[in-house]
Amino acid sequence: MGGSGSDFLSETYSPKAIAREIREAEAQTKNQQFEVEVSSMIGSLLAQYNDRDTEAIRNYINNIKDALNKDIEGTVNILFGGSVAKHTYVDGLSDIDALVLIDKTELADKSPREVKEYFSNRLQERFSKQPEIGKLAVTIQFKNAEIQLLPALKQESGYKISDSTGEQWSAIKPTEFTDVLTNLNQLLSKKLIPTIKLAKSIISNLPKSQRLSGYHTESLAVEVFSEYNGQARTKDMLKHFFSEAARKIHYPIKDKTGQSTHVDDYLEAENSKRRQIISRSLDRISRRMKNxxxxxxxxxxxxxxxPS
Incomplete structure (x- = not known):
């Protein structure tokens, strides 16, 4: 019995066992230091994104509102949409979408095309800039922001915006996706929004033909994290996003707001060539993170x- 105990103690406190314990402790300390340093870097980047000039953007919106109200009876109101409403805005990487709510003015009797032409004329007069008129919106470019203005006709049960032809009004649910994203962010300890901001920033460094739209990135994040069971930590979630997004990018995502059929129609059909190319790019990012x-x-x- 005594010999057996002696063998046990000898093994427990042998130089080899002690050296192994020291190596394991050093590795654990090194890993903890690594995690702290990467978390600090992530926090610093997020602070930069959050420090964008919000006041300047709001001044632009107020001036736009004054310009649009100039020649009509009643008023139009502006509701932030897109990345501003969802708090996923990254300066230079996101569009600023604003719904221009039309209610009880003569514009309510106009077609989407006529309303957009009115917007364009008033904005050009006020800012001496030529806005771009698209099928859905009027876009005006400022020094540090691109603002898209979507005319939205007030209805008893919601709003209507221009349909894909640019000629007729079509019903939408402008806050439905924002509500889904906000609720999921709460469930994930408010780590989803920071994860999306970082993902947008990383994606912005891809070749232009491989970049995702801001709304598409947000929609992918909702798909990826709807059933997420991992740690609610930004670095872990960022790794999970790129790993899963590389797979999910092959499939179109339905637009919850009703503005279009899918949020990623610009990537064409399921498993299209462009989707395959972007999938490989996202997978490379995922593998770089793992490495x-x-x-x-x-x-x-x-x-x-x-990388800058």
Whole structure:
């Protein structure tokens, strides 16, 4: 019995066992330091995104509202949509969408094309800039922001915007997707919005033909995280996003707002050539993140998050 106990103690406190414990402790300390440094880098980048000039954007919107109200009876109101409403805006990487709510003015009797022409004329007069008239919206470019104005006709049960032809009004649900995103963000300890901001920033560094729209990125995130069971930590969620997005990008995502059939019609049909190319790009990003973690490399993470 005594010999058996002696063998046990000898094995427990042998130089080999002690050395192994020291190596494991050092590895754990190194890993913890790595996680802290990457988390600090992520926090710094998010602080930069959140420091954008909100006041300047609101001044633009107020001036736009004054210009649009100039020659009509009654008033039009502006409701932030897009990335501003969802708090996923990243300066230079997101469009600023604003619904221009038309109610009890003579514009309510006009067609979408006529309303957009009115918007364009008033904006050009006020800002000496030529806006771009699209099928859905009028877009005006400022020094540090591109603002898309979607005319929205007030109805008893919601709003209507221009349909895909640009000639008729079509019913939409402008807040439905925002509500879904907000609720999911709450369930994930408010880590979904920061994850989307970082994903948008990373995607912006891809070749232009491989970049996703801001709304598409947000919609992909909702698809990816609807049944997420992992840690509610930004780095973990960012890795999960790119891993899953590389697979889900092959399939069209239905537009919850009703503005279009799918949020990603610009990528064409399921499993299209362009979807395959973008899938490979997203998968490369995913593998780079896994490799950075495997090497405990803060520098590799920095190259992914902020290559500039």
């Amino acid at each position: 950075a973690d495997g090497a405990n490399s803060v520098e590799q993470w920095r190259e992914i998050l902020d």
